[in-house]
Amino acid sequence: MLPARPQARHCAARGDVHKPSSIVGGGICALVVIRQYTFKEEAVQSTFGMVLIKEYQVLLPCSVEEYQVGQLFSVAEASKNNTGGGEGIEVLRNEPYEKDGEKGQYTHxxxxxxxxxxxxxxxxxPEGALVFHEKAWNAYPYCRTIVTNEYMKDDFFIKIETWHKLDMGTTENPHGLSPEEWEEAEVVPIDIADRSQVDDVDYKPEEDPAIFHSEKTGRGPLGPGWKKELHNSNCPYMTAYKLVTVHFRWWGLQGRVENFIHKQEKRLFTNFHRQLFCWLDRWVNLTMDDIRRMEEETQRELDLMRNEGSVRGMKAGED
Structure with a gap:
């Protein structure tokens, strides 16, 4: 049997945004405004009051090293799938960074x-308000995403931090939250092979890990007992621990919006990682040099696609 997972807890967490001891971002958009942000987050000067914190755990049948390539490949593909009709993703910067001993890839x-x-x-x-600037520091295996919105300012933020670890979801409090924060956070396991976790509007047979079989690696399909089988096999594995902090401070809408955002984040994480696994044969033999070339090409494609055709990709339903 798999080692026991941490028990889920649920409560609206309180206090300042956590400063970790040590993402590419975790969703199609993560919204956050933090004053005087540094790479190490040593100088967060704002107090936001009530926030809602959840840790999403995604177990995957690939290694930590494989996931680094697979994640970047899948981000590029998902960006194209969600761009068109005047909406989507515009890449301003994608370059290496190094700051205070931390180094990785910075994207804006x-x-x-x-x-x-x-x-x-x-x-x-109002018109033009739903435009967000995402800044991500990918110091893999730790990643962090910060996104600002000029209209909502401090009233609306989401922060996503991710640790990618060689385990089966057994690491307790990987982000080093304080005992009080950890007690109030909710742990949410995501099973990429569980059809019941996928909205009907999002389901695609070609992106179903319960159907997909990798010709190049022999992995899949993932049956109902895939986690137990993974534990007893030679297949690589890892867990992505995605800590999502949500705050919305418009009177009368706070709880509704914060819960809606978390619902959408879980939906995004579920769909993205199902795609990542089912695209395995497309990325498993790629190198990081291949990925950087692909990202440059994708940036050019997005600039063309954004102003053509109709709106594409996932749309948010009502809460």
Whole structure:
């Protein structure tokens, strides 16, 4: 049997944004405003009051090293699948960074997502307000994403931090939250092979790990007992621990919006990692040099696609 997972807890967490001891981002858009942010997050000067924190755990049948390539490949593909009709992703910068002993890849993207938010948010957002600047520091195996919105400012933030670890979801509190924060956070396991975790509107047979078989690696399909089988096989494995902090401070909408965002983050993480596994044969033999060339090509494609055709990709339903 698999080692026991940490028990899920649920409560709206309180206090300042956590400063970790040591992402590419975890969703189509993560929204955050943090004053005086440093690479190590040693100088967070804002107090946001009530926030909602959840840790999403995604067990995957690949190694930590494989996932680094697979994640970047899948981010590029997902970006193209969600760009068109005047909306989508615009890449401004994608370059190496080094700061205070931390080094990795820095990206700055703009997300144009007006039609991808529910109507109850569109009602309060004037034209041009639903444009977000995402800044991500990918110091793999640790990643962090910060996104700002000029209109909502401190009233609206999401922060996503991810640790990728060689385990089966058994690491307790991998982000080093304080005992009080960890007690109030909710742990949410995601099973990429569980059809019941996928919205009907999102389901595609070609992106179903319960059906997919990798010709290059022999992995899949993932049956109901795939986690137990993974534990007893020679197949590589790892867990992505994605800590999501959500805050929204508009009177009368706070709880509704924060819960809606977490629902969408879980949906994004589930769909993305199902795709990542089912695209395994497309990326498993790629190198990081291949990925960087692909990212440059994708950046050019996105610039063309954004202003052509109709809106593409996942849309948010109502809560």
């Amino acid at each position: 993207k703009i997300y144009h997502i007006h039609s991808k938010v529910p109507s109850f948010i569109q009602m309060f957002a």
